[in-house]
Amino acid sequence: MASFSELKELHDRHFDATEPITEHLAKDSAFLDDAITRMLPSFNTIFASGCLKGELLINLSYAPYFHWTFPACDNFSDIVLGGSTDQCVAEIEKWWRNEPGAVDWSHVAKALCELQGNRDAWPEKQTMLRRKIKHAIKYDVSKCNPLSPTIQPQADCLILPHCLEVHMTDEEGFCSALRNVSTLLKNGGCLILIACLDTTFYMNGSFKFPHLCMDERFVRKALDDADYVIKELQVFPRKVHKLFNVSDYSSLILVHACKEIPVKCTYES
Secondary structure: OOOHHHHHHHHHHHOOOOHHHHHHHOOOOOOHHHHOHHHHHHHHHHHHOOOOOEEEEEEEEOOOOHHHHOOOHHHEEEEEEEEOOHHHHHHHHHHHOOOOOOOOOHHHHHHHHHHOOOHHHHHHHHHHHHHHEEEEEEOOOOOOOOOOOOOOOOEEEEEEEOOOOOOOOOHHHHHHHHHHHHOOEEEEEEEEEEEEEOOOEEEEOOEEEEOOOOOHHHHHHHHHHOOEEEEEEEEEEOOOOOOOOOEOOOEEEEEEEEEOOOOOOOOOO
């Protein structure tokens, strides 16, 4: 089993941050509905009431999965986007600056705006997100401050789409990483976690990356141990009955939880 440092080196050297989007999550791609479209109504509902709002939202993901901030950008003044590698951060910045060749999430913005009753508003939705982004920064979940050396104010909301489980190879490492990223969140702040369940690997190009195999019971316990109270939890069974050579996940989980008391950070050895 690879250590955290070995897995980090593998990601830094071989992970193509755009491949999950261009190959599997682009418009009409096989995994789009499984991984995004069918979850959008639930995700939108979390933010549509207006109860979940504040000054700062932080989104951390191993790929440029900042599309989950589209439903939230109306509710927050500032947004910080974190990527796991230099290339991932560069791709986020490319989209932020609206440069040619940037990853394309317009189909998600369109689907969200249609859900909200105004499909034609998607260009304004993208413009609003670009305006509210304040930083694109590399993160390291093994550090007590995952955004070190940058010091950020604690966030009102922390979104983790496929973040912790791709960096850790055992349950202890996942729980340690969860405590570390939780230091970025205010007491009383909200955590939104999206993850694949029962997954052992995923492909990125020709490279087979290990993935922490976890189930709903473990996710619930990890959040409870990190002093979160789960407000809502949904499991979305896999509907793509092919491409198990790309990833062997059985379902996806969406969790909305509240950080009740400050958590103590830990370091990955």
